[in-house]
Amino acid sequence: MTTFHVAETFTSINGEGTHAGQLAVFVRFCGCNLNCSFCDTTWANEPDVPYVCQTTEEICASVDAAGVHNVTLTGGEPLLRGGMTELLTALSQKENRYIEIETNGSVDLTPFVGISPSIAFTMDYKLPGSGMEAHMRTENFALLRAQDTVKFVAGSQEDLQRALEVIRTYDLTHRCHVYLSPVFGSIEPAEIVDFMQAHTLNDVTLQLQMHKFIWDPNKRGV
Numbered sequence: 019m020t021t022f023h024v025a026e027t028f029t030s031i032n033g034e035g036t037h038a039g040q041l042a043v044f045v046r047f048c049g050c051n052l053n054c055s056f057c058d059t060t061w062a063n064e065p066d067v068p069y070v071c072q073t074t075e076e077i078c079a080s081v082d083a084a085g086v087h088n089v090t091l092t093g094g095e096p097l098l099r100g101g102m103t104e105l106l107t108a109l110s111q112k113e114n115r116y117i118e119i120e121t122n123g124s125v126d127l128t129p130f131v132g133i134s135p136s137i138a139f140t141m142d143y144k145l146p147g148s149g150m151e152a153h154m155r156t157e158n159f160a161l162l163r164a165q166d167t168v169k170f171v172a173g174s175q176e177d178l179q180r181a182l183e184v185i186r187t188y189d190l191t192h193r194c195h196v197y198l199s200p201v202f203g204s205i206e207p208a209e210i211v212d213f214m215q216a217h218t219l220n221d222v223t224l225q226l227q228m229h230k231f232i233w234d235p236n237k238r239g240v
């Protein structure tokens with residue numbers, strides 16, 4: 019039987035993405051294949067992180083019990099977990115549910131994009147400042163649909179320039195949502211807005227991680 023290592027399950031408002039500000043139930047899986055310089059969730063990637071072992075049925079039951087329409091699977095890197103196609107298939111059986119996957123840009127999305135129209139992917143494109151850009155699978159861009167998102171988390175002008183280059187090279191704004199977000203505390207949001215204005219970045223959305231303004235930015239489970 020497939021089991022998943024779940025670091026935390028909680029209900030909060032989604033602080034990120036196209037449903038930011040709405041209630042969502044979060045399932046955070048342990049472990050990641052990358053090691054981004056700015057990662058705010060390194061604790062979930064430590065080999066000795068405490069976790070609960072849950073089956074597909076148990077995860078579905080806790081999501082059902084939350085009674086919340088929006089479900090966000092995150093981590094760590096959720097799409098590296100064995101059995102994820104089975105879990106996504108099971109979660110998407112329920113009507114009126116919106117499932118969002120936060121994924122780090124290094125995992126092939128082919129096995130997942132056809133599972134259900136109620137699943138949306140936020141593919142994070144790791145910029146130079148993350149130290150992880152070499153792992154990005156640009157082949158994924160061709161798989162993304164209108165409901166999906168490419169997110170750039172920028173910490174410097176160099177990162178912003180690179181985001182612009184990637185957006186233009188792959189014509190991302192005509193393909194899916196495009197979000198630009200500051201590495202929390204590393205760059206002023208106003209600097210990102212200046213950049214958007216300077217380059218007339220139409221159809222790009224600035225996003226601040228809402229939960230870090232509502233609660234202590236280091237607080238878990240929110």
Ligand SMILES: C[S@@+](CC[C@H](N)C(=O)[O-])C[C@H]1O[C@@H](n2cnc3c(N)ncnc32)[C@H](O)[C@@H]1O
Pocket residue numbers: 050056057058059092093094095096120121122123141142169171199200201202227
């Ligand atoms: C912790 S990751 C987990 C999902 C997946 N591993 C990924 O990177 O997309 C969730 C989101 O938080 C963002 N993130 C992590 N640390 C951040 C920080 N310090 N400032 C802004 N966003 C951050 C990531 O870029 C990603 O979009």
Ligand SMILES: Nc1nc2[nH]cc(C(=O)O)c2c(=O)[nH]1
Pocket residue numbers: 030031032033034059090092093120229240
């Ligand atoms: N409130 C809240 N919203 C979020 N959206 C994406 C998150 C994540 O860590 O992937 C996250 C998170 O950690 N907290």
Ligand code: SF4
Pocket residue numbers: 050051052053054056057058059060063093094095122
């Ligand atoms: S890919 Fe996501 S979870 Fe992994 S280190 Fe980077 S931000 Fe953290």
Ligand SMILES: [Mg+2]
Pocket residue numbers: 058059
């Ligand atoms: Mg988070």
